[in-house]
Amino acid sequence: MDRRIILKAAMEAWGRQKVAEGNLGEHIPPAELYELLLRPSVNGENGNTLGHLTRCPICLRELKEIAQSMEEVAYWDCGRRKAAASELQWPQKIPTDGGKYVIEIRRYLAREDSGVITLKVEERYRDALEGKTMRVTDGTGRQLLEAEISGGEVSQVVEGLQSIVPQFLVRPA
Numbered sequence: 001m002d003r004r005i006i007l008k009a010a011m012e013a014w015g016r017q018k019v020a021e022g023n024l025g026e027h028i029p030p031a032e033l034y035e036l037l038l039r040p041s042v043n044g045e046n047g048n049t050l051g052h053l054t055r056c057p058i059c060l061r062e063l064k065e066i067a068q069s070m071e072e073v074a075y076w077d078c079g080r081r082k083a084a085a086s087e088l089q090w091p092q093k094i095p096t097d098g099g100k101y102v103i104e105i106r107r108y109l110a111r112e113d114s115g116v117i118t119l120k121v122e123e124r125y126r127d128a129l130e131g132k133t134m135r136v137t138d139g140t141g142r143q144l145l146e147a148e149i150s151g152g153e154v155s156q157v158v159e160g161l162q163s164i165v166p167q168f169l170v171r172p173a
């Protein structure tokens with residue numbers, strides 16, 4: 001998934017929200033706030049924007065929300081099973097494409113169609129994600145896991161193993 005598309009959609013949603021009129025002049029369009037976060041070192045052309053930000057709590061709050069969503073999007077990652085077989089075999093161990101996580105799904109021996117899904121955070125992301133609630137969805141958008149990272153990983157019981165579509169999206173919840 002292209003994170004720029006997600007951000008664009010988020011910005012459009014924010015853009016549709018009418019903010020209260022004040023005596024500060026025009027509020028800063030979300031696209032401009034986004035641009036400011038992407039290229040904060042550009043001098044001169046951002047002067048008016050920065051001036052408005054120092055006086056306008058509405059735009060400042062919006063800037064923080066955009067910044068937070070950008071940070072969270074940095075922790076999105078996708079993974080898919082590489083082998084093309086009709087039936088899923090267990091356990092599955094799938095590293096995500098961006099190298100941030102490993103998804104493992106194990107089946108309970110005694111229960112055909114249920115098991116445990118584990119999300120492991122790779123070493124260099126552990127400090128940033130410790131204590132964060134993460135979500136894993138499959139190729140149909142079905143949620144397989146939503147829980148807090150502890151000690152660099154988290155596990156949850158998952159039902160309906162055979163209907164899992166092994167294209168995974170991992171993201172902060």
Ligand SMILES: [Zn+2]
Nearest residue numbers: 027028056059
């Ligand atoms: Zn404003």
